[in-house]
Amino acid sequence: MSTLPSKKGIFTASVLQNRGLGDKFFRLSLELEKKANTLFSSASAGQFVEIDVSQLALPTEKLIPEKLWDSSQRNVLLRRPFSFADIDSSNDCTIVEILYCVLGPATLRMKTLKTGDAVNLIGPLGNGFAIPEDKKSVILVAGGMGAPPLIHLAKVLKKQHQDMTITAFVGAKTKNDLAFFDIKTDKLKKKTDITLQEFAKHNIKTCISTDDGSAGFKGFVTESLKNRLGENKPAGEETIIYACGPEAMLSATAVLSSEFRIPCQVSLERRMACGIGLCQSCAVKCRDKTSGTLYKLCCKDGPVFWSDEVVWE
Amino acid sequence: MKNKNIDLSVKLGSLKLINPLMTASGTCGYADELDDFMDINLLGGFITKSITLKSRLGNDVPRIVETDSGMLNAIGLANIGVEKFVQEKIPIIERYKTPFFVNIAGETIDEYVAVAEKLTQCKRIAGLELNISCPNVKKGGITFGTDPALVRQITGEVKKVVKDKLLIVKLTPNVTDISAIARAAVDCGADALSLINTFTAMVIDIETKRPVLANRTGGLSGPAIKPIAVYLVNKVYNEVAKSAGVPLVAGGGIRTASDAIEFIIAGATAVTIGTGSFVSPDCAVKIIEGIKKYCLRHSITAVAELTGSLK
Numbered sequence: 001m002s003t004l005p006s007k008k009g010i011f012t013a014s015v016l017q018n019r020g021l022g023d024k025f026f027r028l029s030l031e032l033e034k035k036a037n038t039l040f041s042s043a044s045a046g047q048f049v050e051i052d053v054s055q056l057a058l059p060t061e062k063l064i065p066e067k068l069w070d071s072s073q074r075n076v077l078l079r080r081p082f083s084f085a086d087i088d089s090s091n092d093c094t095i096v097e098i099l100y101c102v103l104g105p106a107t108l109r110m111k112t113l114k115t116g117d118a119v120n121l122i123g124p125l126g127n128g129f130a131i132p133e134d135k136k137s138v139i140l141v142a143g144g145m146g147a148p149p150l151i152h153l154a155k156v157l158k159k160q161h162q163d164m165t166i167t168a169f170v171g172a173k174t175k176n177d178l179a180f181f182d183i184k185t186d187k188l189k190k191k192t193d194i195t196l197q198e199f200a201k202h203n204i205k206t207c208i209s210t211d212d213g214s215a216g217f218k219g220f221v222t223e224s225l226k227n228r229l230g231e232n233k234p235a236g237e238e239t240i241i242y243a244c245g246p247e248a249m250l251s252a253t254a255v256l257s258s259e260f261r262i263p264c265q266v267s268l269e270r271r272m273a274c275g276i277g278l279c280q281s282c283a284v285k286c287r288d289k290t291s292g293t294l295y296k297l298c299c300k301d302g303p304v305f306w307s308d309e310v311v312w313e
Numbered sequence: 314m315k316n317k318n319i320d321l322s323v324k325l326g327s328l329k330l331i332n333p334l335m336t337a338s339g340t341c342g343y344a345d346e347l348d349d350f351m352d353i354n355l356l357g358g359f360i361t362k363s364i365t366l367k368s369r370l371g372n373d374v375p376r377i378v379e380t381d382s383g384m385l386n387a388i389g390l391a392n393i394g395v396e397k398f399v400q401e402k403i404p405i406i407e408r409y410k411t412p413f414f415v416n417i418a419g420e421t422i423d424e425y426v427a428v429a430e431k432l433t434q435c436k437r438i439a440g441l442e443l444n445i446s447c448p449n450v451k452k453g454g455i456t457f458g459t460d461p462a463l464v465r466q467i468t469g470e471v472k473k474v475v476k477d478k479l480l481i482v483k484l485t486p487n488v489t490d491i492s493a494i495a496r497a498a499v500d501c502g503a504d505a506l507s508l509i510n511t512f513t514a515m516v517i518d519i520e521t522k523r524p525v526l527a528n529r530t531g532g533l534s535g536p537a538i539k540p541i542a543v544y545l546v547n548k549v550y551n552e553v554a555k556s557a558g559v560p561l562v563a564g565g566g567i568r569t570a571s572d573a574i575e576f577i578i579a580g581a582t583a584v585t586i587g588t589g590s591f592v593s594p595d596c597a598v599k600i601i602e603g604i605k606k607y608c609l610r611h612s613i614t615a616v617a618e619l620t621g622s623l624k
Binding site for chain 2: 122
């Protein structure tokens with residue numbers, strides 16, 4: 001993506017809501033301090049913030065899942081990166097939505113955030129999805145916890161590129177792991193037939209896959225995508241794929257991108273200490289025309305990359 | 314006493330810094346990364362990421378893992394190489410007034426000398442920091458910094474080519490007697506010593522029974538190492554630096570003004586912010602303000618008076 005350095009800053013935000021979505025998924029709405037408005041109103045889908053959770057307390061013992069008893073005892077020092085799930089900028093007020101899953105000591109602490117609490121964050125960071133003007137058709141591929149930036153992108157595309165046709169492919173382990181979405185079940189149909197409101201409200205046709213078949217197609221999201229691409233053979237010059245999810249899913253999507261000659265942008269995840277290009281820890285192995293391979297930084301050069309520039313391992 | 318009466322400047326050899334705050338190599342990029350967060354010109358000095366003769370890709374990922382109050386890194390001296398550094402980064406450095414020090418590394422003494430020769434030609438560079446303490450590369454780095462004979466040799470060889478540039482030698486704590494290493498560097502021409510680099514450490518994933526880092530081991534940094542670093546700084550100050558009149562550039566887990574002041578009392582002339590910048594990229598300027606307040610509170614007119622004031 002573009003390598004122009006973007007402006008960023010350290011800001012304080014106030015928690016508007018920190019709502020549980022199922023037992024381990026949460027939606028965090030943050031209202032940013034006014035001086036962040038200009039920077040965040042021009043931020044794009046696929047960019048992220050680094051949140052300081054080091055000052056937050058643990059939940060009471062009985063609210064800590066057994067699997068996290070050990071790791072929750074660790075101190076948290078480093079900030080944690082989160083993609084935007086939405087940015088709402090209006091009337092001099094910027095609200096940022098973060099969707100997160102409680103997986104370790106940092107997100108466990110975030111669970112305790114209450115309305116009115118102050119949060120310190122750095123952003124907007126990295127380069128988001130680039131939207132070429134000549135595309136008529138967009139395919140979103142979201143796997144598991146990779147859904148948030150694509151939910152954001154869907155909204156942006158619908159607002160700014162009304163004439164684009166968007167199809168979403170959403171995969172998760174089970175129906176319960178689709179908790180980032182507002183799920184509607186049509187009672188007349190089978191209980192595996194569900195609708196994801198975040199896409200449905202924009203009239204985005206959505207194909208769901210789950211590993212266990214508890215919702216939609218039973219299998220990987222990339223199998224479902226491959227079937228569809230095989231049937232429809234979309235024109236590569238008019239179509240673009242945007243994907244975010246586990247690395248194996250992104251790698252399989254990259255293969256489909258080259259097989260069907262459809263350009264594809266992927267949003268990657270790496271362990272980051274800083275998020276601003278200082279620590280060099282979030283290396284992504286990329287192709288280089290002259291020297292074979294080189295490492296780019298997920299935080300600064302990404303997190304969105306063209307799928308054919310990444311060396312998939 | 315008013316703010317303006319406090320003299321924050323310190324002397325590193327022949328060089329005067331406006332205050333004791335510096336960046337630690339490898340944690341602050343090449344300066345422009347931090348532009349959005351603070352005015353680099355407010356810093357006493359800037360130490361860049363390591364530069365080697367040829368560019369280095371660095372290690373595979375994972376390159377970091379968080380630990381209790383700290384982190385391990387094994388970046389592997391990823392850098393663009395000295396040629397490209399001179400072409401691309403010197404113009405960036407020239408934008409600032411701050412004295413810049415370039416951290417240099419290599420696999421052989423000849424490589425260190427070649428990088429030093431090249432950088433000595435750059436007017437804008439105030440000095441070099443000799444990295445003989447990186448724990449995350451297979452050749453060079455720490456191998457030099459743990460053997461007093463090699464420290465003598467490498468310091469002496471580089472000193473011959475740096476001319477009027479300040480030569481700082483960065484020490485590793487991964488030795489039996491850090492003072493023996495410090496003495497070797499001072500004897501062979503080090504104008505200042507910087508300490509400490511990271512502690513070699515390991516984190517194991519108990520599910521896979523493998524080290525978390527691709528490099529297996531990494532360097533421990535952050536608040537977890539601060540009390541050990543303060544102790545080692547005081548030891549080197551008492552046993553070597555004070556009598557030799559060689560200033561110490563010290564760091565290890567500094568996040569706050571009180572952390573920085575501890576190091577200065579222990580014997581540091583200047584202090585470096587490393588891991589702290591990852592969490593708070595503007596913390597160096599906040600620390601400067603905190604030091605001013607401390608000086609006011611203790612009626613100290615010059616921060617340099619604090620160096621080595623441990624009772």
